Amino acid sequence: MRRRTLCLTLALMLAGGPAAALTAWDELKPMIFGERDLVPAGADIAISSPYRTDNDARTPIGIRVRGPEGRLVDKVTVILDENPMPVSAVIALAEPLPALFFELTLRFNGPTPMHVVAETTDGQAWVAEAFVKTSGQGACAAPPGTDAEAALATLGQMTIEMAPLAGGGGAAARLGALAHREARVDVDIQHPSLSGLQKDQITLLFIPMRYVETLEVELDGAPYAEVTGSISLSENPRISLSAPGSTRSVGVTMTDTDGTVTHAERTFPGY
Numbered sequence: 001m002r003r004r005t006l007c008l009t010l011a012l013m014l015a016g017g018p019a020a021a022l023t024a025w026d027e028l029k030p031m032i033f034g035e036r037d038l039v040p041a042g043a044d045i046a047i048s049s050p051y052r053t054d055n056d057a058r059t060p061i062g063i064r065v066r067g068p069e070g071r072l073v074d075k076v077t078v079i080l081d082e083n084p085m086p087v088s089a090v091i092a093l094a095e096p097l098p099a100l101f102f103e104l105t106l107r108f109n110g111p112t113p114m115h116v117v118a119e120t121t122d123g124q125a126w127v128a129e130a131f132v133k134t135s136g137q138g139a140c141a142a143p144p145g146t147d148a149e150a151a152l153a154t155l156g157q158m159t160i161e162m163a164p165l166a167g168g169g170g171a172a173a174r175l176g177a178l179a180h181r182e183a184r185v186d187v188d189i190q191h192p193s194l195s196g197l198q199k200d201q202i203t204l205l206f207i208p209m210r211y212v213e214t215l216e217v218e219l220d221g222a223p224y225a226e227v228t229g230s231i232s233l234s235e236n237p238r239i240s241l242s243a244p245g246s247t248r249s250v251g252v253t254m255t256d257t258d259g260t261v262t263h264a265e266r267t268f269p270g271y
Contacts, residue, residue, distance in 0.1 A: 024081040025113060032079070032087060038117060038127040044068045045116050045128035053108055053132060056139035058234040062103040063116055071120040072096035078104065080132075080232055082112035084140050084197060088232030091241075094223035096121050101165060101184070101242035105234040107193070108132060109140035141197040144207070145235055151192040156262030160250050161186045165242050181245025187215065187252050187264075188238050195231040210258050212237060218251040218265075219243055 029038065048062035067073045074096040078089045089104055111133045118126045144151065165184035189212060196209030212229040227239055243250075251265035 024086070025115060028079065028081060028086055032077070033117070033125060036125050038125050041068065041118065041126035041128045044126060045118055047114065047116055047128055047130040049114065049130050049132050051133060053134045056108045056134045056137040057142060057145065058105050059108055059132070060103055061106050062101070064099070064101045065118045066099045067120055068126060070098070071122060071124065072098055073100055073118050074121050075119040076100065076102070077117045079115040079117070080106065080108065080112050081115065083109050083232050084195070085230045085232055088230050090228040092226045092228070094225060103240040105238045106232050107139045107234045108134045109138060110134055140195045140231060143198055143201055144192050144194065146192065154190040155192070156254055156256070156260055157190040158252055158254060158262065158264040159188045160252060160264060160266040162243070162247065162250060162268050164245065183243045183245045183247055184240055185217070185243045185250050186238060186240045187217070188236070189215070189254055190236055191256065193231065193233050193235045193237060210256060212254055213257045214255045215239055216253040217241060219247045220249050221251070
């Protein structure tokens with residue numbers, strides 16, 4: 001009788017094991033969003049990510065967000081569940097928008113689920129999920145790809161480009177972008193994005209953490225968006241944002257975790 005009871009108990013434990021096991025997301029969700037309900041976004045959040053990364057240290061991830069049922073989006077959070085710093089980027093808009101596209105070059109420490117949460121002005125939060133396989137490089141702890149002195153000499157330098165936004169989301173999205181004269185602003189930042197997990201290859205001591213903390217973007221002299229970064233941003237990251245096609249000037253201010261502040265701006269002709 002006792003043996004039968006033990007076997008039954010073990011069977012129930014094994015049957016309930018997978019359902020009872022907590023994932024990284026189960027633990028992260030209440031830490032980041034408290035008790036808020038996250039509503040599945042469906043087609044309103046589209047994530048463009050590779051099935052498997054070609055370069056774990058620099059993988060472009062594109063995200064297009066549309067406010068569900070006409071809602072306005074005011075903040076988007078990108079979470080790489082298994083990265084050492086899971087909250088990888090937060091895009092906060094100065095003025096809420098019905099839709100937004102952005103792309104980031106990210107560093108993946110290993111295969112991970114990725115969650116994108118968009119918050120709308122009515123207090124709702126909407127979530128989409130993807131899974132990214134990696135090449136096994138352990139990018140967050142991999143040695144920097146550039147010489148330390150060279151990286152410091154150019155740290156904070158930025159270049160700004162703008163072009164019509166015509167990619168991502170299929171033919172309908174591309175036609176919609178062109179019809180609304182939507183543009184894409186690309187900001188390339190010279191920064192080593194040190195994770196604090198990397199070692200100096202000569203001294204074998206850990207290199208102190210230092211990364212892009214915020215990037216403030218202005219369009220035509222008015223605040224547009226603030227991007228909060230993390231060690232998940234790649235070395236020399238590129239941050240891209242959709243913008244009105246009528247934009248004529250873009251200004252960006254970068255602040256890193258060591259307090260370095262740099263600014264760049266550029267004026268564009270109409271197109």
